[in-house]
Amino acid sequence: MLERIAFLAVVVAASTAVLAAGPQAPLHMYKCVDAKGKTYYTQTPPQECLGRATQELSREGRVVKQNEIVTPEQLAARAAEKKKKAEAEKLAAEERRKNTALLNSYSDAKDIEEARTRAIKQVEQSIKASETKIAAAEKHRAGFDREKEFYAKKPLPARLQQDIQDNELTIQRERELVEARKKEISSINVKYDEDKRRFLELTRGAKN
Numbered sequence: 001m002l003e004r005i006a007f008l009a010v011v012v013a014a015s016t017a018v019l020a021a022g023p024q025a026p027l028h029m030y031k032c033v034d035a036k037g038k039t040y041y042t043q044t045p046p047q048e049c050l051g052r053a054t055q056e057l058s059r060e061g062r063v064v065k066q067n068e069i070v071t072p073e074q075l076a077a078r079a080a081e082k083k084k085k086a087e088a089e090k091l092a093a094e095e096r097r098k099n100t101a102l103l104n105s106y107s108d109a110k111d112i113e114e115a116r117t118r119a120i121k122q123v124e125q126s127i128k129a130s131e132t133k134i135a136a137a138e139k140h141r142a143g144f145d146r147e148k149e150f151y152a153k154k155p156l157p158a159r160l161q162q163d164i165q166d167n168e169l170t171i172q173r174e175r176e177l178v179e180a181r182k183k184e185i186s187s188i189n190v191k192y193d194e195d196k197r198r199f200l201e202l203t204r205g206a207k208n
Contacts, residue, residue, distance in 0.1 A: 029057040102199055109196055116192035120185055127181045130174040137170045 032049035033039050040046040045054055045067075056065040106112050144164050148156065156164075 029061075031055045031057055031063075099198065099202055102195060103202060106195075106199060109200060112192055112196045112199060116188065119188045119192070123181050123184050123188065127178050130177045130181070134171055134174045134178075137167050137174070141167050141171070 030042050030045050031039065032046060032052055032054040034046075034048040034052065038048070040048060041057075054067045055063045056067065058064050106115070141164075144160065144167060147160060148164075151157070151160070
């Protein structure tokens with residue numbers, strides 16, 4: 001009650017000042033509470049409330065705007081929350097894109113299994129090609145070993161040394177390719193297992 005009376009008194013005083021200033025002068029009030037709990041009603045933000053939240057009031061004392069004081073910590077928290085929300089929306093959009101692409105790529109789970117078989121077959125063919133190269137290189141190495149016997153007590157010719165080195169590099173490279181392609185098959189199975197799981201999950205509701 002006392003606060004209402006105080007506000008009305010301030011409004012009356014402000015109205016008198018407005019009338020003296022002419023019909024164009026606006027009546028605009030600010031309300032705030034200082035650190036000691038004292039309430040202020042003024043036409044300009046009071047110095048006592050610097051750094052504190054204020055309210056802008058209409059002629060009738062109704063709050064028309066809340067001026068919030070935001071600390072650096074609050075700003076940082078809001079920025080972090082905004083970033084988190086944007087990242088979540090980006091992930092959701094990417095998930096929707098993947099789901100759409102999946103549904104457009106396959107008509108049923110059988111299509112997924114056929115695609116898996118084709119992908120693995122291609123890798124297996126690459127493995128077989130590398131194994132063929134390894135077998136040929138090992139055959140050449142046996143020939144180089146026999147040739148080295150002629151130079152048991154003297155230095156190997158530069159040509160033979162280079163041939164042996166190239167041969168070893170070929171065997172090493174193709175063996176590494178075989179191991180990498182075997183791992184690729186595991187990755188393919190993981191991918192198609194996940195595609196099949198998501199496809200069934202997405203289409204189960206549609207079938208029901």
